[in-house]
Amino acid sequence: MRLLIKNIAHIYSANTAEKFGSILDKENAQIIIEDGLIKDIQNNSENINSNDYDRIVDARSGVVLPGFVDAHTHPVFWHTREDEFIMRIQGKSYEEIAEAGGGIRNSVRKFRQADYDSIKLVTKSRIARFAEYGTTTIEAKSGYGLSLVDEMRSLQIINEINAEQPIEMVPTFLGAHEIPDEYRNQREAYLDLLINEMIPAVKEKELAKYCDVFCEQGVFTVDESRRILKAANAYGLKSRIHADELSSFGGAELAGEIKAVSADHLVKISEQGIRALAENNVIPILLPGTTFFLGKNDYAPARKLIQAGCEIALATDFNPGSSATQNMQLIWTISAIKLGLLPQEILWATTIIPARSLGLAERIGSIEPGKQADLIILDIPNLNYLPYFYGMNHVSKTLKKGEIIYERA
Ligand SMILES: [Zn+2]
Structure with a gap:
C-alpha cells in the first residue's frame, strides 16, 4: 500500500x-x-x-x-455531569459538589448500574471523535468502577475497543481515583483491596501498562499513594500520578522519589516539587483545559517547569466532570494564552513528549x-x-x- x-x-x-x-x-x-x-x-x-x-x-x-498524542484521558464513563456544570456556574465549587456526593463518586454509582455492552458502545463512539480533532493515540484510564469487578470491566472495555478501531489506546489502572461510598469509613480496607486484589488481577489479565493515583487533599495521602504505586511497580505497572492539582500536597515530590513516568496537573506544585521532577526525569503533564473548565484562575507554572529543565506534555484530561472536551486544538489555545507557551513548544508538548511518556516515542x-x-x-x-x-x-x-x-x- x-x-x-x-x-x-x-x-x-x-x-x-x-x-x-x-x-x-x-x-x-x-x-x-x-x-x-x-x-x-x-x-x-x-x-x-x-x-x-x-x-x-x-x-x-x-x-x-x-497526530496528537493525548496522554491523560478518562474516556470510560456512563452518564455525563452537565447538571454539576450548572451547579458550578451558580457558585458551588468542584470540591463542594464532590463533598456532597457528586463528582467522581456520582460517576461511579452510575457506572456500576450500567451494563457492559452499553458502556462499551458509548465509549467507542466517543473514541472515534478523537480522530476528528486530530488525536491518533490516547492514554485511557479506568477509575469510575472502584470495585474489583467494575475496574476490570473498565479496563476490559479499553482493551477491547483498542483492538477494534484505529485510535491507539494505552490503558492505565486508576482504581485509586477516589475512595468509593462503601469504603468511606474504612480507607485501610480499600487500600487492601487495591493492593492485594485489584493490582494483581490487572497484572494477571495484562489489562494495563500503568498505575495512577489521585494524590490529593481529601483523596489519597502521599503515604497511601506511595504504597499503591510501589505495589503496582512490583507487578510491572509503571507510575503516573495526579499531583498537586488543588493544593500543594507533595505529589510531585513523591513522583520524583519513586521515579514516576509522569506527574499530572501540577497547578499548585512547590519549588521543591519542580526540582524533584527535573532531577528525576519525570514528565510533567499539564491539563490547562481542566483549570479553564473549573473556572479557576491559577494555571500550572509551565514556564518555570521548562526553565527548570523539564520537557512538558499537554493533555485534555477528557472526563465527564472537570474537563469535558476531546479537542486538543482548544488545548493549544488555552496553553498559549494561559500558560504563555509558543506554538513550537505546544507542538512538542502534544506530540513527541506525550509519546515518550507512553513509551512510544520510537514509533510515533x-x-x-x-x-x-x-x-x-x-x-x-x-x-x-x-x-x-x-x-x-x-x-x-x-x-x-x-x-x-x-x-x-
Ligand atoms: Zn485526570
Whole structure:
C-alpha cells in the first residue's frame, strides 16, 4: 500500500535532535507513505508517477503535523455531569459538589448500574471523535468502577475497543481515583483491596501498562499513594500520578522519589516539587483545559517547569466532570494564552513528549522516515494560525498507520 500526500505548504515536527521547542519546518513538500510508515519526505516539485501510488491525497496547501498524542484521558464513563456544570456556574465549587456526593463518586454509582455492552458502545463512539480533532493515540484510564469487578470491566472495555478501531489506546489502572461510598469509613480496607486484589488481577489479565493515583487533599495521602504505586511497580505497572492539582500536597515530590513516568496537573506544585521532577526525569503533564473548565484562575507554572529543565506534555484530561472536551486544538489555545507557551513548544508538548511518556516515542510523535504514518492534514496556512483561529476544528484528514481514519465531509 503506497500513498502520497502532495501540495503541503508546511510539514512541522519536533526536531528531536535539538532541545524542547525546536522544530523542523519543511516547506512545499510531499510525503510518501508505504505500508503504514513514512517512507520519504520530498520537495513538492519532484515528479510523481501516479501509477506508483494506490492513493494520492491533495493537502491543498495546508499544514501536516504528527497526530496528537493525548496522554491523560478518562474516556470510560456512563452518564455525563452537565447538571454539576450548572451547579458550578451558580457558585458551588468542584470540591463542594464532590463533598456532597457528586463528582467522581456520582460517576461511579452510575457506572456500576450500567451494563457492559452499553458502556462499551458509548465509549467507542466517543473514541472515534478523537480522530476528528486530530488525536491518533490516547492514554485511557479506568477509575469510575472502584470495585474489583467494575475496574476490570473498565479496563476490559479499553482493551477491547483498542483492538477494534484505529485510535491507539494505552490503558492505565486508576482504581485509586477516589475512595468509593462503601469504603468511606474504612480507607485501610480499600487500600487492601487495591493492593492485594485489584493490582494483581490487572497484572494477571495484562489489562494495563500503568498505575495512577489521585494524590490529593481529601483523596489519597502521599503515604497511601506511595504504597499503591510501589505495589503496582512490583507487578510491572509503571507510575503516573495526579499531583498537586488543588493544593500543594507533595505529589510531585513523591513522583520524583519513586521515579514516576509522569506527574499530572501540577497547578499548585512547590519549588521543591519542580526540582524533584527535573532531577528525576519525570514528565510533567499539564491539563490547562481542566483549570479553564473549573473556572479557576491559577494555571500550572509551565514556564518555570521548562526553565527548570523539564520537557512538558499537554493533555485534555477528557472526563465527564472537570474537563469535558476531546479537542486538543482548544488545548493549544488555552496553553498559549494561559500558560504563555509558543506554538513550537505546544507542538512538542502534544506530540513527541506525550509519546515518550507512553513509551512510544520510537514509533510515533514526530514526522521522520521510518516512523509510523500517524499524521493530520489541517487547512491552515502556518503553525501560528492553529491556536490563533480558535475553537474551530482545522483538521481536514487524519491518518493512522497510513490509513485515512477521518475525512471532513
Ligand atoms: Zn485526570
